[in-house]
Amino acid sequence: MRALGADEPPRYVSVLGSRYQLAVPLKHDSWAATAIYADETGERITCKFGRTQSVLGIPMSWLGRLLARREAGFLRRLERIEFLPKDLGPVTAGGRVLPNAIARTYVDGNPFRDPPEDRGAFFVDLRRLVAEIHADAVAYVDLHKRENIIVDPAGRPYLIDFQVCLATGDRWPYNGRLMRFLVGKLQEMDDYHVNKHYARCMADLLSPEEIRRLKTPPGFISAHRSFAVPLRSLRRRLLVALKVRAQGGRAETEFEPEDAFRNPGSGSELLGVSRPHLRVIPADQSEAKRQPGATP
Known part of the structure; x- marks a missing residue:
């Protein structure tokens, strides 16, 4: 079920001509493995390695390449926008470019559990x-x-x-009526989820009617949930049965993976990160689980 199977993210990668060492594995689920890397000066980047592991003998490396290409493309398309990570170009490990990997600028901060002190300004910035x-x-x-x-x-x-x-896009079918309709509906969904986060975080300042209005989903979302929620529940039960996921576990942050167990460890103060489930790779640790071809 893991994106890289029994392998782990490479110990060393090269991005923009600089060499980075694995510092903190963040997440390894069925879609990708994500980790923080650092160079000798302490500069951090984030690398994501898309799926290479087959499923029931069916090759799936194409999916990892596709998703990496899509994500890098969107980062480049949106690079003018502040408060988004920037694509850093190809990721090389073991002397070869990894087509299933992307590298982006590291975003310093904490996942959004609760709003910051200035809640109003935060949501103004998020909406913008x-x-x-x-x-x-x-x-x-x-x-x-x-x-x-x-x-x-x-x-x-x-x-x-x-x-x-x-x-x-500029060419059919990406500029066709159907694509414009789909993108418009999904943008409505984006706005709805921002409103839902706002209602949750600002509940003490809102009337019950305002909260109800903000949390009421568009009709197409309600229709989607009618089949998506049962499928998601089935998937969770399957992952628990396969011992890929802890009973009742959910993804709450980028540091707490949805689908993978993580060995708790100490030393997560490296890079100034302090999270209970981060495991920092010591310099002398065995590389037995290194991704194939990812040699120093």
């Missing part, structure tokens, strides 16, 4: 950020996951994880 993404004819799609919103030290929102975005 989503509006700028929509102005580029892009739907973010994944805003229901609070772990995709990072709150920086100044209390400002960043968005990460762009692999499931959808956008219109």
Whole structure:
């Protein structure tokens, strides 16, 4: 069920001509493995490695390549927008470019569990950020996951994880009526999820009627939930039965994976990160689980 199977993210990668060492594995689920890397000066980047593991003998490396290409493309398309990570170009490990991997600038901050002290300013910034993404004819799609919103030290929102975005394009079918309709509906869904987060965080300042209005989903979302929720529950039960996931576990942050167990460890103060489930790789640790071909 893990994206890289029994392998782990490579110990060393090269990005933009600089060499980075694995510092903190963040997440390894069925879609991708994500980790923080650091160079000798302490500069951090985030690398994501898309799926290479087959499923029941069916090759799936094409999916990892596709999702990496999509995410890098959206980061480049939206690079003019502040408060989004920037694509850093190809990732090389073991002397070869990894087509299933992307590298992006590291976003310093904490996943959005609770709003920062200035809640009003935070949501003004979040709405403006989503509006700028929509102005580029892009739907973010994944805003229901609070772990995709990072709150920086100044209390400002960043968005990460762009692999499931959808956008219109210059050529058919991406500029056709159906695509424009789909992107528009998904942008409505983005706005709804921002409103839902707002209602949850500002409940003490809102009337019951306002909360109910903000939390009422558009009709197409209600229709989607009628079949998506049972499928998601079935998937969770399957992952628990396969011992891939803890009973009742959920993804709350980028640091707490949805689908993978993580060995708790100490030393997570490296890179200034302090999280109970982060495991920092010591310099002398065996590389037995290194991704194939990812040699120093």
